Amino acid sequence: MLIWGASWPSGKIVGQYSSPNVIMVWRFILASSTIALFMLLFKINFKILKSSLTNIIFASICLIAYNYNYLKGTQIGMASLGGVIVPTLSPIITYLITIKVFNQIINKKDLFGISMGILGGIILIRIWEINVLELISSGNIYFILAAISWSIVTVFSQKSSKDIHPLNFSFWLYVLAFFFSLIFAPFDLLFNVLDNDITFWVHLLIISVGAIGFGTTIFFITTMRLGSKKSTSFMYLVPTSAIGLSVILLNENLAWSTILGGALAVSAVYLINREK
Numbered sequence: 001m002l003i004w005g006a007s008w009p010s011g012k013i014v015g016q017y018s019s020p021n022v023i024m025v026w027r028f029i030l031a032s033s034t035i036a037l038f039m040l041l042f043k044i045n046f047k048i049l050k051s052s053l054t055n056i057i058f059a060s061i062c063l064i065a066y067n068y069n070y071l072k073g074t075q076i077g078m079a080s081l082g083g084v085i086v087p088t089l090s091p092i093i094t095y096l097i098t099i100k101v102f103n104q105i106i107n108k109k110d111l112f113g114i115s116m117g118i119l120g121g122i123i124l125i126r127i128w129e130i131n132v133l134e135l136i137s138s139g140n141i142y143f144i145l146a147a148i149s150w151s152i153v154t155v156f157s158q159k160s161s162k163d164i165h166p167l168n169f170s171f172w173l174y175v176l177a178f179f180f181s182l183i184f185a186p187f188d189l190l191f192n193v194l195d196n197d198i199t200f201w202v203h204l205l206i207i208s209v210g211a212i213g214f215g216t217t218i219f220f221i222t223t224m225r226l227g228s229k230k231s232t233s234f235m236y237l238v239p240t241s242a243i244g245l246s247v248i249l250l251n252e253n254l255a256w257s258t259i260l261g262g263a264l265a266v267s268a269v270y271l272i273n274r275e276k
Contacts, residue, residue, distance in 0.1 A: 005241025007211035008074060008083035009249040010203035015075030017200045018193055021185045024067040026193060027208040028178035034213025035171045044167050052164040059156035060176035064184075066149035067177075073142030080252055083242020085143040086150065088121030088265075093151035098227075101155060113271035120264030121239060123257045158227060170217045239265055 014023055039046060048056070073082045092114060098104050106114075153173075160169050193200070240262030246252045 002237075002241045003206070003210045003215040004087075004238045005083060005243075006245050007207045007215075008079040008238075008242040009246045010206040010211075011071055011074035011082075012079040012250065013203045014200055014207065015071055017196050018189065019186075020068050020071035020075065021181070022189050022193065023071055023204070024064065025178065025181050025185045025190060026204060027067065027212065028174050028181060030205065030208035031212035031216070032171055032174040032178060034209045035167060035174065035217055038213075038217065039167050039171060042167070044165055046168065046171070048168065048172050049163050052160045052169065055156045055160045056169065056172050056176060059153045060173050060180060062149045062152040062156070063173060063177045064181050066146050066153060067181075068184075069142040069146035069149060073140060073146060077140045077142065079250060080243040080246035081140055082143040082146075083246070084121050084239040084261075085140060086147045087238035087242075088117055089144060089147035090151050090154070091117065093148055094154050097151060097155050098158075101159075109274070110272050113268045116264055116271065117268035120261045120268060123261035123264065126255065126257050167217060174212065237266060237269060 017023075036046075038044075070082070070086070095106060095110075095114065099106065157166075157169060157173075193204075240258070243252070243258050243262075
């Protein structure tokens with residue numbers, strides 16, 4: 001979750017160099033390559049089952065939508081705000097989807113935990129200082145769309161949990177996302193990124209090898225072991241690290257609301273994952 005938190009300010013930095021359509025292609029290349037190395041290291045079969053193919057295809061399409069909205073949002077909006085909106089909204093959407101898809105019931109403890117997480121997010125973004133129209137016009141609507149897209153990816157990963165190894169799922173997810181994303185990327189601009197400076201490449205590695213290759217793979221493993229309801233609750237830890245690292249990388253101010261909201265978010269994770 002710390003790596004995911006770092007991906008928000010890093011996403012804003014790489015967004016200064018190129019368009020989201022180009023950046024996500026390179027992000028998928030680096031991520032799938034990293035996952036492939038893990039699969040070779042642990043001797044995991046690359047074979048894909050037909051029973052999982054449909055879920056992977058739909059998940060990869062949603063993954064492209066997530067990455068575009070994530071990169072576009074950080075490009076024109078506040079990185080720290082995106083690091084709050086997506087992790088706090090996504091669990092709510094995921095819970096609603098799982099209720100319908102898996103016929104699951106949310107108990108009072110989980111409901112209280114979700115409410116605490118939302119409250120933490122509200123305090124983190126200091127919502128009493130934000131104008132709703134300004135929130136939309138500033139580009140943060142992309143973060144809301146990113147949250148919806150990621151929630152669907154999460155559910156598809158759980159649906160494949162019995163048929164495929166999580167690393168295998170992650171690998172083919174990003175490979176297919178790479179090929180699909182080529183449709184939207186201007187070919188003549190794809191290789192222009194090779195001329196970018198070291199700052200670009202460091203932060204591209206953070207949002208690809210770090211956040212996806214390591215972070216997302218671990219997330220999918222957790223999803224397949226604990227279920228999407230439980231694993232998504234860990235996303236409440238992202239806002240704290242996203243805002244904290246934005247202070248360091250983007251010189252944003254650290255407020256009391258960051259400390260209080262972060263504490264509530266961590267408490268929400270503990271409560272939702274507690275058995276009784």
